Amino acid sequence: MSLSLQLFRLQRKLANSEAQVIELAHLIRQLKEQNILLNHQLHDTHREFEFYHTCLDNLPPPDIYPVISSYYQYLSSTYNSRLEEVNPNASIAAELELDQQDRVTLEEQLADVTANNKSLQSSVAVLEQQLADAKRETQESASAHAVLLNKEKDSVHRLTITVQKSRMAEDALRAEINELTTELTEAQPYQQAYCALADEIGSLLTRNQIAEEEATNLSRLNAQILGHNNPAQRIMYVDRIRRELAEAKHNIAMLTRDQDALAAQNENLQNELDMYKSVTVPFADKPRTNLTRIARVPLVNLNIHADSSLDESM
Structure with a gap:
């Protein structure tokens, strides 16, 4: 009974872990898509930055510097905000890696539990066979006892009749x-x-x-x-x-x-x-x-x- 309960708990834990792994896989896929999008945006930003850097090297007119400076500040703030968005994704990736390690551990435990489950199933099959044999022996013993009980009841009935006849004979003789x-x-x-x-x-x-x-x-x-x-x-x-x-x-x-x-x-x-x-x-x-x-x-x-x-x- 304790082994069955432990197996049931491990199966529930494994099912919860599998659900968590599926959710983490969806989250990882979403994060990967976000990372790809951010990488594309970052690449575009670098290209723009290189373009503007090239433009600076060509000595544009002085009146363009305030515009470039404001646009650079805009790009820097955008870059910083995107970096701040990427950092939580990195923590999520670390959590995902830990979850993957937990998944590997749970898979190993699942393999052990599966092996134990197979051995327990074989033991349960043996115990069920023994239980069936014991039930059959119990039924046979109960049938034999019922037959003996009926014989004893018949013997007691005959002895009772004999005692009654003996008492009648004794009373008649007296x-x-x-x-x-x-x-x-x-x-x-x-x-x-x-x-x-x-x-x-x-x-x-x-x-x-x-x-x-x-x-x-x-x-x-x-x-x-x-x-x-x-x-x-x-x-x-x-x-x-x-x-x-x-x-x-x-x-x-x-x-x-x-x-x-x-x-x-x-x-x-x-x-x-x-x-x-x-x-x-x-x-x-x-x-x-x-x-x-x-x-x-x-x-x-x-x-x-x-x-x-x-x-x-x-």
Whole structure:
């Protein structure tokens, strides 16, 4: 920028100098014409002076001397006035010579400035090429950054959608956990009843085992009775064994019925407990509670959730 300003100033100075040189050339031409005219007049004056001097040498009559003297004074005054006019022209010529020297100096400066201008123009061309390359690289970089920005926006949009889905899944899972917790709390009495039935079934199985052992003992006693030799004692033993066997059969029948009833009740409780725990139970068979179960949203990858949460926080 400073070089361009300096070049512009030098060009303006050169233009002013050229205008001054043109004016000085016109002035010099005018002065030369005036000098030529004055030289002609001076030459004519010298010729007249020589003529009159020759006339003086020829001894004119005495009455002509005053006329000649007055005319000589007239010519002298005219000559002096013309000399006074010539002296300013000489100063103008000196100024013209100085202006010519200044013109030579300005022409040399103009040549230097022209050379500098050419070098500056070449430098400007190189800089313009570099500027064009830089603009092209900047445009390419801006285009690449715009593409990357669009990709990042798409990634952020996808991550936002993923975060929203993850939050929905988390909320649904939390609601399901709360619902399952409530249902588990409501199912605790059934669990206690199931445990009580399991204990009762265990006691019934124990009683059944005791009854089977008692039947085995009765069979063994029956065999002993059959091998007894006293008929009266055999009849008494047989009657007692018959009564005990009948009581044992009655107890076994009662235990079997209680066991079947407990097994059926246990199966019903187990099915109902499974329905409380399961999600895929038909709506008609689902037990009524104060909460409504919703379908579970598919869980996403926890790593993606963590990364998206981290990106959102950043």
